[in-house]
Amino acid sequence: MTRESAASPAAPASTDTARSDRLTGRRFTRLISVTIAVLVLLVAGLAAANFSQGPRLASAAINLDASVSRGNPRLLLTANLPLAEVAAGQVAVSPATEVSTSVSDRALTVEFAGILRYNTVYTVTVTDVAGTSQSATSTLEYEFTTPDVDIYALQRDRRMSDSGAKQPDTVRRTTLLGRGDGDVVFSASRIQQYVALEDHLAAVTLGDDDAATLEVVSFAGGDNVQVPLPGAGVVENLRASPSKYLIAYTFTSAPDSQGRRYDRTPFVYDLTEYSGLPVEVTGVDDLPMTVMDLVFVPDSTTLVVQNSGSSMFLVDLLGEAVLTPLGQHAELRDFVPGTRALVVADPNQGSTIDLADGAVTALDLKPSLLDESAYPGKVVLLNEQGRYARLFLQATTDINQLSSLIAVTDPDDSSVAFAPASESSSVRDFCVSPNGQYLAVETIPAAGLADEYPTLPAFSGMTTTLVDLDSGTSSRSVSGFLPDWCG
Amino acid sequence: MSQTTAVRPSAARRGPGRGLTVGLVIIGIVILLRAFAPAPPADSLADTARDFVTLSISVVIESLPFVFLGIVLSIGVQIWLPEGFLLRRLPKNPVARRVVLSLLGMLLPVCECGNVPLARGLIAKGLTVGESMTFLFAAPILNPVTIITTQQAFGWDSGILAWRIAGGFLIANLIGYIYSRHPKPQSLLTPRFQEACALGDGHDAAAGKARRSATLFTQETSAMLPALFIGAGLAGLIQTAVSRDVLVTLGSHPVWSVVALMVLAFVVSICSNVDAFFILSFGATFLPGAIVAFLVFGPMIDIKMLALLRTTFTAKTLVQLTLIVALCSAVLGLAINYAV
Numbered sequence: 001m002t003r004e005s006a007a008s009p010a011a012p013a014s015t016d017t018a019r020s021d022r023l024t025g026r027r028f029t030r031l032i033s034v035t036i037a038v039l040v041l042l043v044a045g046l047a048a049a050n051f052s053q054g055p056r057l058a059s060a061a062i063n064l065d066a067s068v069s070r071g072n073p074r075l076l077l078t079a080n081l082p083l084a085e086v087a088a089g090q091v092a093v094s095p096a097t098e099v100s101t102s103v104s105d106r107a108l109t110v111e112f113a114g115i116l117r118y119n120t121v122y123t124v125t126v127t128d129v130a131g132t133s134q135s136a137t138s139t140l141e142y143e144f145t146t147p148d149v150d151i152y153a154l155q156r157d158r159r160m161s162d163s164g165a166k167q168p169d170t171v172r173r174t175t176l177l178g179r180g181d182g183d184v185v186f187s188a189s190r191i192q193q194y195v196a197l198e199d200h201l202a203a204v205t206l207g208d209d210d211a212a213t214l215e216v217v218s219f220a221g222g223d224n225v226q227v228p229l230p231g232a233g234v235v236e237n238l239r240a241s242p243s244k245y246l247i248a249y250t251f252t253s254a255p256d257s258q259g260r261r262y263d264r265t266p267f268v269y270d271l272t273e274y275s276g277l278p279v280e281v282t283g284v285d286d287l288p289m290t291v292m293d294l295v296f297v298p299d300s301t302t303l304v305v306q307n308s309g310s311s312m313f314l315v316d317l318l319g320e321a322v323l324t325p326l327g328q329h330a331e332l333r334d335f336v337p338g339t340r341a342l343v344v345a346d347p348n349q350g351s352t353i354d355l356a357d358g359a360v361t362a363l364d365l366k367p368s369l370l371d372e373s374a375y376p377g378k379v380v381l382l383n384e385q386g387r388y389a390r391l392f393l394q395a396t397t398d399i400n401q402l403s404s405l406i407a408v409t410d411p412d413d414s415s416v417a418f419a420p421a422s423e424s425s426s427v428r429d430f431c432v433s434p435n436g437q438y439l440a441v442e443t444i445p446a447a448g449l450a451d452e453y454p455t456l457p458a459f460s461g462m463t464t465t466l467v468d469l470d471s472g473t474s475s476r477s478v479s480g481f482l483p484d485w486c487g
Numbered sequence: 488m489s490q491t492t493a494v495r496p497s498a499a500r501r502g503p504g505r506g507l508t509v510g511l512v513i514i515g516i517v518i519l520l521r522a523f524a525p526a527p528p529a530d531s532l533a534d535t536a537r538d539f540v541t542l543s544i545s546v547v548i549e550s551l552p553f554v555f556l557g558i559v560l561s562i563g564v565q566i567w568l569p570e571g572f573l574l575r576r577l578p579k580n581p582v583a584r585r586v587v588l589s590l591l592g593m594l595l596p597v598c599e600c601g602n603v604p605l606a607r608g609l610i611a612k613g614l615t616v617g618e619s620m621t622f623l624f625a626a627p628i629l630n631p632v633t634i635i636t637t638q639q640a641f642g643w644d645s646g647i648l649a650w651r652i653a654g655g656f657l658i659a660n661l662i663g664y665i666y667s668r669h670p671k672p673q674s675l676l677t678p679r680f681q682e683a684c685a686l687g688d689g690h691d692a693a694a695g696k697a698r699r700s701a702t703l704f705t706q707e708t709s710a711m712l713p714a715l716f717i718g719a720g721l722a723g724l725i726q727t728a729v730s731r732d733v734l735v736t737l738g739s740h741p742v743w744s745v746v747a748l749m750v751l752a753f754v755v756s757i758c759s760n761v762d763a764f765f766i767l768s769f770g771a772t773f774l775p776g777a778i779v780a781f782l783v784f785g786p787m788i789d790i791k792m793l794a795l796l797r798t799t800f801t802a803k804t805l806v807q808l809t810l811i812v813a814l815c816s817a818v819l820g821l822a823i824n825y826a827v
Contacts, residue, residue: 024670031668032807035661039814046821050741053825080774080827082739105771133740 054138055079055131058106067116068146068435070243070299071338075124077108077140081131094123108140114338114383115435118149118176148175149433151466152185152196153480156451158460166190171201174478176466181479186217192455195240195247196484200271202227202247204235210454214238214249216271227269227278231256236264236455239303240487241296245271246317248281248294248303263290266305268317281315283307284323293332297340297355298434304342306332312344314355326353327360336381337436343381352384368407369414370394375402380432380439382469386411389439389469391430396423406430406441408469418467418474422446428458431486432469439467442481456482535727542768543723547716562700574613585621585663588614589656592626592633602626603795610799616672621663623796624812627759627786628655637782640763641770647778650823654783658815662808675804677797719765721755738773745820748777749813752785759786775827780820787812 059078067073083103091099091110098113110124126140151174157167169191174182186194186201192212194203201217212235214227229235233253240247248268255261265288266281281303283289290308297304303315304326312326329344329351336343341352343363350363363381365388370376374392381388387410393402404427406418417439420427424446431440441464448459462481465474573591578584592602605626606619614622627633628651641647669675737747748766757765759782766773766781773781786792788809796805 021670024668028665028669031665032811035665036810036814039811039818042818043814043821046818046825047742049825050821053741058827080824081741131739133736133743 051134052136054134054136055081055083055106055129055140056138057140057142060142060144062144064144064147067112068118068149069115071115071340073112073116075110075112075142075144077110077124077126077142079106079108079129079131079140081133082106083108084130084132086126086129090127090129092125092127094125095120097122099124116146117435117437118146118433121145148177150175150196150484151178151182151476151478152194152201152484153181153464153478154191154194154458154482155181155480156191156453156458156460156462158449158451171203172478172480176476185219186215188215190453192235192453193238193482193487194484195238195487197240197242197245197247197271200245202238202240202269204238204249206453210234214269216247216269225276228276229278230260230262233262234455237266237291237294238487239294239296241298241300243299244296244301246296246301247271248296250291250294264292264308265289266291266294266303268303279317281305281317283313295332295334295342297342298335302355304332334380334431336384337432337434339384341384350379350381352381366409366411366414368392368409370405370407370416374405378430380430382408382410382432382436389417389430389432391427398423402426404443406439406467408439408472415472417469417472418465428462428481429486431483433466433485437469438475438485439469440483440485441465441467442483442486458482539723539727541723542727543719545768547719559704562703566696566699566703574609581618581667582664585618585660585667588618588622589625589659589663590629591622592628592630603792603799607799610676615667616675617663617665617667617669620666620808621659623659624662624787625655625659628652628783629659630759633759633763633786636760637763640767641778645775646823646827647775647782650775650779650819651782654779654816654819655786658783658787658812658819661815662811665811675800677799677801679798721757725751738769738777741774741776741824742821744774744777745780745817745824748773748781749784749816749820752781753789755785756789756791757785762786774824776820776822776824779823780816783819784813784816787816 056079057077058080060075061078062073062075082105086101086103086108088099088101091101093099093110093112095117097116100111100113102109102111108126108129110126116122121143122145123141123143128137129140130137152171154169154171156169159167161167166189168187168189170184171186171191171194172182173185173196174180186203188203188205190206192204192206194201199219201219203215203217205213205215207213209232211232212229214229214235216225216227218225230251231253233251235249235251237250238247239249246268248266250264250266251262252264253262267278268281269278281289289305292306292308292310294303294305296302297314301317303317304312305315306312306329309328310330311328312332314324314326316322316324326342326344329346331345333343333345333350335341336352340355341361342355343350343352345351350365352361352363353359354361363386365379365386368376368390370390370392374394377391377393379388379390387408389406389408392405392407394405396403401424403423404420404425405416406427407414408417409415418427418430418441420443422445426444428442428444430442432438433440443463443465444459445461445463448461451458451460458481462479464478464481464483466476466478467473468475573594577587602623606614606623609622610616610619634648634652637648637651643649666672666675738744748769752762755765762782762785766778770778793805793809796808800808
């Protein structure tokens, strides 16, 4: 009784507690079950999504500065998955550019032929890209814009100041997209020639006695460095390998006190060399050499020299200066833009020498539309497919006047790419930009007066016009001449 | 009822000094052997063996400074902080309490091996089972040593560190929330827990802090270094013994790479303080989602951890925990592989 009476009130409470526990237990079990079910569904869904997804672009890299200054720039596309082989045909580039491809693990390397255009938006689209581990394909797309480029020009000033001193010559720097003639980066009373490096400028200045001085200017500031020359003399053929901080030149002088006479003797000066002394480039058996011309192999420490006997050599300036003969040719021209194909000329025919394998290819240039009606002049090869630009002098209505024209010819077409605004103006010289996109044409105005410099003489009021070789339009004009592209 | 601390007399007498002496003697013998042994020929080891030794040693060398840093910090917070200093400061709100507990590893920076006895002690001092689980699963990841080693291994830019921190935090709080809903949390614990708890919580109160620190240093070093050496050896062994093609094939697949590295994490049982260096050598082969799944799943559930947890939780609970953590880690890894 007592037990019953004591138990009776507690029984419903115990039952309620048990029921509550069972309810809470079921809720917990349901919570666990639902959580696991939701997670299983998520895993299944994500697994299915991953199975059906092709490779995606994880990152892309390209050296934009090098893409407009050095040949065969590479775009590295990194996918999130290891990639199956990609054929060049799967890659479309806008504007159209020839490419080759290679795949290594997740990286797809797209190598462009030549050098890319300045200030241009490139879109690279790779279709049907598959991973190595699954068959799903996708399209990878990447867009980049190439940078603007510095343009230098030399302005010679014949004017005299009120004090009777000659106004200084200046080297100015602007860009393709810039306006006006740009900023003065170097000035001196008489500047014969200059070359621009990545962050330096080397210039040959002349004294009143025409003796040359070679100065190096850093764009970062600081004092100019005067390169020691063997004595008073003439500096010519100033060349630069901008990315390697090297300049080369020839020096000519009368015999010095020890009887040594320099006759277009080649020297090389390394801007990074602590000794600060230029090094003479010697010929076979370490004998002094007289050179007609010299040029750097693009983006290298190798020099091509042509000696007085018209023999050409490759000289590697690193380590032992070993000479590699390139044969005998009448004229050393320049490299085909964006390549290591050296253009040389002989009386009968020009040819290219591929420095990668030494292969010599005779040039078979198609006739220009002006061949029959004008006098041919300087020729510049624009690509390895035989496209070239040539200066012509054509008779005008004035029998004392010849007009200058530049024609661009390729295997399929020939057209006039540049004619001065006035028939009385004439073209002094022209060259092609390192990427082959522009012609830089130096024009002498009708009223131009000769500056009578002993080396590289020019005229007052000269301008340099940039002609887009694809569109044929003259897109930019700057005061001065000797653009760095022609150095 | 008062609890007594059972300490084996022999162990108490021996103290840390004997272990240190033995260790120093062994190191001395090794140095003497190396000094007087003739120089081995250059090709005394086969390429595979040389690769194994090089890879294993590189993991050890990369990891050792951080292991010792973790031990020193652990000693600081476990011995030199006042008793109850941490528990008194926890919020009352359950959600906020779990959030704070999941960040407690920032103050108690030990890997998962050290967290189990620590969590048992915290339960004994008043934490609920759900809260202790939150601490247990978050602390190995959300602690400065693990964060520093992961950052050293993968940097900030890869996103792996961020995903690891976020994944560890979310999974630990999800587990804590789920088990906070259990009607009888005590039923999740093994019957012998109280006894084990008492053993785990025991300190030789009579000993000075410096002596206890030395003891703890010896214990932590004895626990951590074998795990590190075994993990480093396994890392070297797997990379030299398993065909590179197999790894690449698995590692390059967005789904199988996640599965493969989760299995690897479970088997290898490497401490969270050093696992980032371990998996770094696979970083170029496996996809980022798989790496994250490894770095999140491994510190929470592995063979070694299950053995330790079995002293506290029932087998059924451990099965549930393993399933939920594995599924969460897989979701995280697969989502990263899909999105990144």
